[in-house]
Amino acid sequence: MKKYNWGILAPGKMSAKFARGLKLLDKAVLYSVGSRDSGRAEKFASEYGFLQAYGSYEELAADDKTDIVYIASPHSLHHQHTLMCLRNGKNVICEKAFALNTRQVQEMIAEARKQNLFLMEALWPHFQPFYRKAHEILKSGMLGEILHLHGWFSFQPPFDPTDRKFNLQLGGGSLLDIGIYPVIDALTFIGVPYEIHTFALFSPSGSEESITVSFRYNSGKMADLYSSFKTNEGIGCKLLCEKGNMIVSRGRDMNQRVILEVHGRPVEEFVFSPEAMGYHWEAEEVMRCLDNNLTESPVVPLSFSLDLIRTLDRIREKAGIVFPGE
Amino acid sequence: MKKYNWGILAPGKMSAKFARGLKLLDKAVLYSVGSRDSGRAEKFASEYGFLQAYGSYEELAADDKTDIVYIASPHSLHHQHTLMCLRNGKNVICEKAFALNTRQVQEMIAEARKQNLFLMEALWPHFQPFYRKAHEILKSGMLGEILHLHGWFSFQPPFDPTDRKFNLQLGGGSLLDIGIYPVIDALTFIGVPYEIHTFALFSPSGSEESITVSFRYNSGKMADLYSSFKTNEGIGCKLLCEKGNMIVSRGRDMNQRVILEVHGRPVEEFVFSPEAMGYHWEAEEVMRCLDNNLTESPVVPLSFSLDLIRTLDRIREKAGIVFPGE
Numbered sequence: 001m002k003k004y005n006w007g008i009l010a011p012g013k014m015s016a017k018f019a020r021g022l023k024l025l026d027k028a029v030l031y032s033v034g035s036r037d038s039g040r041a042e043k044f045a046s047e048y049g050f051l052q053a054y055g056s057y058e059e060l061a062a063d064d065k066t067d068i069v070y071i072a073s074p075h076s077l078h079h080q081h082t083l084m085c086l087r088n089g090k091n092v093i094c095e096k097a098f099a100l101n102t103r104q105v106q107e108m109i110a111e112a113r114k115q116n117l118f119l120m121e122a123l124w125p126h127f128q129p130f131y132r133k134a135h136e137i138l139k140s141g142m143l144g145e146i147l148h149l150h151g152w153f154s155f156q157p158p159f160d161p162t163d164r165k166f167n168l169q170l171g172g173g174s175l176l177d178i179g180i181y182p183v184i185d186a187l188t189f190i191g192v193p194y195e196i197h198t199f200a201l202f203s204p205s206g207s208e209e210s211i212t213v214s215f216r217y218n219s220g221k222m223a224d225l226y227s228s229f230k231t232n233e234g235i236g237c238k239l240l241c242e243k244g245n246m247i248v249s250r251g252r253d254m255n256q257r258v259i260l261e262v263h264g265r266p267v268e269e270f271v272f273s274p275e276a277m278g279y280h281w282e283a284e285e286v287m288r289c290l291d292n293n294l295t296e297s298p299v300v301p302l303s304f305s306l307d308l309i310r311t312l313d314r315i316r317e318k319a320g321i322v323f324p325g326e
Numbered sequence: 327m328k329k330y331n332w333g334i335l336a337p338g339k340m341s342a343k344f345a346r347g348l349k350l351l352d353k354a355v356l357y358s359v360g361s362r363d364s365g366r367a368e369k370f371a372s373e374y375g376f377l378q379a380y381g382s383y384e385e386l387a388a389d390d391k392t393d394i395v396y397i398a399s400p401h402s403l404h405h406q407h408t409l410m411c412l413r414n415g416k417n418v419i420c421e422k423a424f425a426l427n428t429r430q431v432q433e434m435i436a437e438a439r440k441q442n443l444f445l446m447e448a449l450w451p452h453f454q455p456f457y458r459k460a461h462e463i464l465k466s467g468m469l470g471e472i473l474h475l476h477g478w479f480s481f482q483p484p485f486d487p488t489d490r491k492f493n494l495q496l497g498g499g500s501l502l503d504i505g506i507y508p509v510i511d512a513l514t515f516i517g518v519p520y521e522i523h524t525f526a527l528f529s530p531s532g533s534e535e536s537i538t539v540s541f542r543y544n545s546g547k548m549a550d551l552y553s554s555f556k557t558n559e560g561i562g563c564k565l566l567c568e569k570g571n572m573i574v575s576r577g578r579d580m581n582q583r584v585i586l587e588v589h590g591r592p593v594e595e596f597v598f599s600p601e602a603m604g605y606h607w608e609a610e611e612v613m614r615c616l617d618n619n620l621t622e623s624p625v626v627p628l629s630f631s632l633d634l635i636r637t638l639d640r641i642r643e644k645a646g647i648v649f650p651g652e
Contacts, residue, residue, distance in 0.1 A: 147536070147554070147556050147557050148536070148538075148552065148554065148557055150476070150478075150552070152476075154566065156589075195525070197523040197525070197540065199521070199523070199540055199542045199548055201546050201548070210473070210474070210548065212474075212540055212548050212550050214523060214525055214538055214540060214550075216525045220527050222525055222527070222536065222538050224538050224540075224550050224552065226474065226476070226550065228473070228474065228566070230473050230568070231473050231474055231566035231567070231568075231571070232566075232570075232571070232589055233564075233566055233571060238559075240480065240554070240557035240558075240559055241557070242556070242557075244558075245557070245558070245559060263482075263558055
């Protein structure tokens with residue numbers, strides 16, 4: 001069995017979840033951690049059992065033994081860090097939002113193709129049992145066609161202008177951080193909308209902190225999406241279909257739920273509680289693709305990431321969300 | 327105790343609900359029924375115990391003994407029927423939508439003032455215990471400020487181009503028939519929006535059959551509303567507030583629910599199942615106002631009805647919903 005050396009760029013909350021996932025995989029060697037702060041890298045490495053700790057991202061990227069890098073820095077640095085890792089011959093899985101805008105994502109994809117390396121956006125839902133269950137139900141035809149999608153994600157972090165959620169320099173705002181989930185749901189279950197309306201509200205630091213988005217499709221389907229750092233509604237989407245409705249949601253504890261309401265039948269609920277919150281499946285997919293000489297994942301192809309960032313750009317343009325230097 | 331003779335203009339499903347409400351009130355005499363079809367008027371009168379049955383609306387309006395007329399004809403006839411009743415000296419409670427557009431409502435109000443007669447739109451929610459409970463909770467401050475409202479009403483009647491729900495000549499469309507409820511919720515709990523976005527989908531007969539509406543308020547609050555004859559999501563609204571959320575909904579069985587989720591506290595549910603679906607309280611309000619020489623209700627003042635129809639007009643204009651002859 002071929003094993004892969006994993007590197008973690010930017011240890012933090014997301015990287016801790018991801019490392020707990022890696023630990024479940026025999027094929028994954030928890031190899032290196034890179035942080036701007038060497039103390040932080042060492043602490044994370046010892047806590048999760050990584051072999052190397054680097055006090056800079058550059059050293060991490062330069063280590064020839066690293067096969068795959070997981071990037072979890074702030075959104076505004078994904079582009080730069082992905083390019084750096086690819087140019088150092090690393091395969092990359094990078095957290096969503098993949099980058100700040102379409103131009104950056106296009107450059108990342110072009111670099112991966114040029115280097116013939118693997119690149120994937122870490123789109124958690126696509127590897128989870130609740131998403132597979134939802135697809136299975138939709139494919140069965142028991143709900144008929146989807147006509148409308150409501151999607152939401154809101155929670156209430158304390159306002160802190162230096163925090164990446166509120167700092168425009170770091171790509172702050174609810175849309176790229178949490179609103180991206182209902183957007184992913186709409187793209188996954190319905191597709192790319194032809195028309196978008198949106199309203200955004202802004203925090204004292206100028207970052208968007210609440211947004212509503214309406215999608216209209218050529219097929220006549222519609223979606224309305226909401227994200228906010230000011231309210232607390234949890235995470236999920238509700239699909240209104242010809243023959244019934246389906247709620248696809250994940251709790252903040254990462255329990256996954258599919259609630260199926262076929263008209264005229266009792267409500268059914270499916271609950272999934274995968275190990276390590278299901279983060280290991282993303283990592284497994286990267287290694288499965290590398291084993292098969294694939295430079296992108298058929299589950300989350302780069303075309304999906306392009307559709308996603310283009311849609312986010314369209315929303316941002318209508319909502320007046322601009323990042324410094326754009 | 328002063329008693330009032332009630333007349334019912336247009337017997338049908340709504341009038342049956344209203345008549346069952348009237349029967350609970352000692353002050354109400356179930357006096358007359360008027361229909362274009364005398365057989366239908368007689369059947370309804372005998373079923374609910376009305377004393378007179380008329381084979382035309384004109385005869386109903388001309389009967390000097392009638393004190394108050396309840397109007398339940400299609401939306402497109404509310405204006406004409408209200409004016410006729412007022413001009414015949416009748417006090418009027420008319421089903422929502424009060425009329426097709428602002429001009430019609432303004433004429434109805436002007437006529438009521440000219441005749442010094444009572445006029446009210448039959449806005450069911452405002453007289454119900456679940457609405458009072460919601461107001462009580464909001465006033466207590468336990469939820470803090472409302473930041474966002476999701477509102478919805480959808481069910482799936484079979485498509486029938488002659489039915490008032492799908493016939494533009496009769497004011498057909500989901501907005502005036504059921505979408506009006508989430509609009510009422512938004513106006514009641516937040517107020518009149520300064521900006522509106524909307525998407526509408528149309529049936530084969532040209533009537534709007536699904537619509538999404540976004541409201542934006544000067545205060546930074548937002549609302550997104552949805553109604554449809556193509557899906558079945560039930561009726562309700564969810565208020566996302568600073569300190570928690572509240573769902574205010576009524577089932578198709580007319581059971582009323584308030585679900586209170588104060589952050590950090592167990593969820594509380596309040597269920598109300600009023601007699602006669604609570605329709606008697608609207609009728610009671612009319613008689614209470616007449617006892618007190620009031621020509622409009624302080625609970626549902628005509629200014630609220632004007633705000634409502636103006637908002638519906640703004641939505642219709644943006645959505646491209648036009649009724650014949652407008």
